């Protein structure tokens with residue numbers, strides 16, 4: 001299983017963060033949540049995405065690291081900003097033909113997934129601000145709506 005070295009923004013300790021884990025990674029020293037950024041392909045996707053304990057932002061696109069896309073940059077920014085609540089998984093579309101077909105993601109695509117279920121999807125690049133709003137909307141839409149008061153619809157009466 002792949003692991004990344006992640007520097008804790010709280011105490012600057014270098015931590016090893018596994019791509020796949022049962023709980024969100026925390027700093028060994030100060031217990032602050034660490035940004036969780038992993039990579040997945042056709043083989044590892046189920047383990048890395050479906051088993052994640054938090055919603056997963058899946059960034060399917062060109063895996064060329066030397067040509068960082070706007071969408072990828074915004075996604076990384078949000079993963080750092082929302083450490084503890086959001087996992088980012090990058091998928092190289094050229095190395096993952098099955099995933100590209102499964103999610104119809106021939107062009108760069110963002111998916112928000114929770115336990116293997118797609119909550120929302122967006123095709124193309126998003127700015128950081130737009131991505132933040134998109135994530136908020138997608139998560140809010142998943143909350144039960146039973147707590148909200150019923151909408152009273154009064155019909156003005158005369159219809160025809």
Ligand SMILES: [Zn+2]
Pocket residue numbers: 008009010011012013027028029030031032
């Ligand atoms: Zn720390």
